[in-house]
Amino acid sequence: xxxxxxxxxxxxxxxxxxxxxxxxxxxxxxxxxxxxxxxxxxxxxxxxxxxxxxxxxxxxxxxxxxxxxxxxxxxxxxxxxxxxxxxxxxxxxxxxxxxxxxxxxxxxxxx
Amino acid sequence: xxxxxxxxxxxxxxxxxxxxxxxxxxxxxxxxxxxxxxxxxxxxxxxxxxxxxxxxxxxxxxxxxxxxxxxxxxxxxxxxxxxxxxxxxxxxxxxxxxxxxxxxxxxxxxxxx
Numbered sequence: 437x438x439x440x441x442x443x444x445x446x447x448x449x450x451x452x453x454x455x456x457x458x459x460x461x462x463x464x465x466x467x468x469x470x471x472x473x474x475x476x477x478x479x480x481x482x483x484x485x486x487x488x489x490x491x492x493x494x495x496x497x498x499x500x501x502x503x504x505x506x507x508x509x510x511x512x513x514x515x516x517x518x519x520x521x522x523x524x525x526x527x528x529x530x531x532x533x534x535x536x537x538x539x540x541x542x543x544x545x546x547x
Numbered sequence: 548x549x550x551x552x553x554x555x556x557x558x559x560x561x562x563x564x565x566x567x568x569x570x571x572x573x574x575x576x577x578x579x580x581x582x583x584x585x586x587x588x589x590x591x592x593x594x595x596x597x598x599x600x601x602x603x604x605x606x607x608x609x610x611x612x613x614x615x616x617x618x619x620x621x622x623x624x625x626x627x628x629x630x631x632x633x634x635x636x637x638x639x640x641x642x643x644x645x646x647x648x649x650x651x652x653x654x655x656x657x658x659x660x
């Protein structure tokens with residue numbers, strides 16, 4: 437079983453729709469959860485970061501962590517064509533320099 | 548400022564060349580990383596420097612040689628690369644203690660002929 441599972445997609449949605457992305461993981465010790473957005477041929481950009489369980493909202497983006505289910509989600513409201521990118525989930529232990537990445541999920545928002 | 552800069556943006560080199568990739572951050576971070584990323588794959592960790600000391604080497608071939616001259620700079624020296632080493636090379640940095648939120652640079656796209 438991989439440490440982090442993420443369905444690579446691609447996921448196509450019409451402009452204005454809600455995009456829902458998720459990752460599952462096997463290591464219950466993970467405490468820090470991140471979502472990165474990566475445009476084609478660019479470096480990953482940190483989008484959201486959450487600690488332990490709970491929700492975090494930033495503009496159109498909401499990140500959720502459910503540690504009991506080992507499941508994290510990212511929601512993008514009112515999606516725009518500029519949201520078309522690959523979204524990578526990543527997680528780590530406290531004080532550990534390694535990030536465990538999901539495979540990445542390609543999202544296409546159709547105007 | 549959460550910026551990590553990398554130079555060059557693109558690099559083409561032959562298998563006998565020697566070249567270097569450079570990375571710089573001014574966020575006061577004490578951990579810096581090199582990753583390799585192939586198309587449609589997540590980044591793969593290569594090296595980690597923590598407080599300017601090499602703390603992780605993920606069994607990377609010796610044709611890749613990292614260097615951390617100071618807490619803001621990170622280099623990756625390349626020598627006798629193979630075509631399969633063609634990839635996007637990413638630098639990242641993080642605070643170095645506690646929370647490991649990593650900030651990535653734009654990457655260097657390397658093509659080995």
